[in-house]
Amino acid sequence: MAELTEKAVQKLMKKPGRHAVGPRGLYLQITASPAREWKDWPKSWIFRYQRGGTSRHMGLGAAGRNGIPLKTARDRVIEARQLLSAGIDPVKQRETERAAAKIDRAKAVTFKHCAESYIAHHQATWKNPVHRKQWSSTLETYVYNSFGSLPVSAVDTAMVIKALDPIWTAKPETAGRVRGRIERILDWAKVSGFRAGENPARWRGHLSEKFAKKRKLRKVKHHPAMPYAALPTYMVALRSKESISARALEFTILTAVRTGDTIGGLWSEVDQDKKLWTISAERLKGQVDVREDDHRVPLTEPALKVLNALHRESDFLFPGAKENKPLSNMAMLNLLKGSHPEFTVHGFRSTFRDWAAEETDFPNHVVEMALAHEIGNEVEAAYRRGELLDKRRKLMEYWAAFCAGTP
Template sequence: MPRTLNKLSQLKVTKTTKPGLYADGGGLYLQITAAGVKSWLFRYMRAGKARGMGLGPVHTIGLAEARTRALDCRRLLLDGVDPIDSRNAERTAQRVAQANEMTFKQCADKYIEAHRAGWKNAKHADQWTNTLATYAEPVFDSLPVSAIDTALVMKVLEPIWTTKTETASRVRGRIESVLDWATVRGYRAGENPARLKGHLDTLLPKRARVQKVTHHPALPYADLPGFIKLLRAEDGIAARALELLILTATRTNEVIGATWSEFRLDESIWIIPGERMKMRKEHRVPLSARAIALVKAQEDMKQGDFVFPGAKYQKPLSNMAMLQLLERMKRDDITVHGFRSTFRDWAGETTHYPREVCEAALAHGIKDKAEAAYARGDLFVKRATLMEDWAKFAEGD
């Protein structure tokens, strides 16, 4: 009578190389793929359907152990238990046990590390770490991430929601992101207790009602020509960088990070790549004649890639240099960023340029999604005229 079990020998397992399934009996098979990979497979019927369960690779699981594992599977089937379902349940239980050991801080650290490379500013990771360490972790303490609920999130947010609204809003968003990450990784389940819409917004007052709107102190546009004359009397790279910033209505990081490869002076264009823009979208800046002259003047002291180099080679001008310049000029009543407001006030109150042209000059996105869907161009030609008029106004013309 032929054997129904233990049909294979160790020699046959070792020597057989032809792709296929080789039965050992009792549902156990040696499986060899077209690539020559050998593994163990347990095949069985469940509710009229054929199922296959991998038992491990041959190089790790020997013949004897494979037979033991197959025997365990047959015993489960005898008890009315599906082996695959049983294994999945065990793995789920292991993940739950692991979740009970994963704290919010551990999840936050892993989330930050996973996203660090995608953040534009290297300081972003530090900001995440510091705000969560300051506000969230003292409340969540060493609790497992699966135990964090709405009451705990509220305990974090309520003390700062009306006094530090902007910070509280960022903390909430960061908690929500970390908890979403933990859910996807299987460390927690259910709704996110830090979700704002349809959840926390029913418990917390609206930001608009409690947050004080603060504007960057800006120079009145009528005072700009006089300021430009004083600025041109200042020595140093910071003064030249600040004037270019004013004439192009750009941001500090966009100016100090400008490289020679971004400028096409013969076409009067400065192209700032998307990775350096707040909106992560390429911004073409039309250059006035004075702006071109400022950039060309920097060629005389060209060193490295940056148009406005810092004290160290291949390092840009410090992001504090222009602010310190304003302090030396005894203009601590205004800020560098405020010159964008100066430009916007001038354009809105003294010119007839359409709002969308002025907003495009500031690289502001269109908030209305329907309008944005049809706005394919960047209004460059119209912006070029606008920026030339702005430069003439700054000259006092």
């Protein structure tokens, strides 16, 4: 058919329907809309052709004011007919090119880009600001130098092992968290279409064959501990002191937590109505299990009394000298050294452990969970994931009574 002039084609813009404008197979399709003026009707260029005895059509782009010009549409028809002459279906060819372009884009997406995207998508659910900070800082410190700038599609088991190897024995808790973060980021990348195949950071049946379990690597360090029989007397002296470090140490002893848990404690973590203090897994030195659960601490009346006597002048339970900064990690130790230089703050956890073993009938796993320790037997641990909160609350109430000198 003869090709219509530009002027003739412009006149067709007001007429709904499919109009042949040439060269052979090029059509202008116009869909009328009662709610719009003709200038705003949807218009497009279409190439119709036969392939294997079947009629097919190929969209060439929008027409009209904001679309491609007639000349461009005609050039695209000529290119499509050249493909047909070569025995190539132009629609399938375009699909192949688009798929290849998508693969090229995916190859250009780096692991670091995916990590930043994962954090951006999930950080709104992370209530603890320390959690958010540690996600970025651990990846920056231990991962990005290894393969952060590489395409996420290229990350393999060897790269993951190379990143984890230097810290797996020296820093087992940190290494475990880093591995879990890599795994989640790679899963996100797969769902997002940036990589395929198995996750090279998965643990079970994969990296578990390369690395020893964290609890078998954990070095036991014995801290000088005050004998539990001497504790009630010490608590009387401690409660007579009015410093913030004294209140922090008293609270630490009553809750049997680590120094870092106390000084990093936030008011947002405390639910006074439920008498619970929830410490994020990101702030724990040890983990309850491989799921990196938060550690919930039942708060006894004496522990709540300590908190209720504090001034809420900071986000931290026990603020330091600088504005909105926590108490120094040496403050409690310096206080203790003033009267008992032979002991450490961490040693009070051993004091608690010895007291529970020798003076109570509470099972070992209840005491271990109160200390946020992993339970060694995997089968036993599977049955303890409810945290045994009621039993642990009773244990801490007995402990508080003992600290107060009550039989």
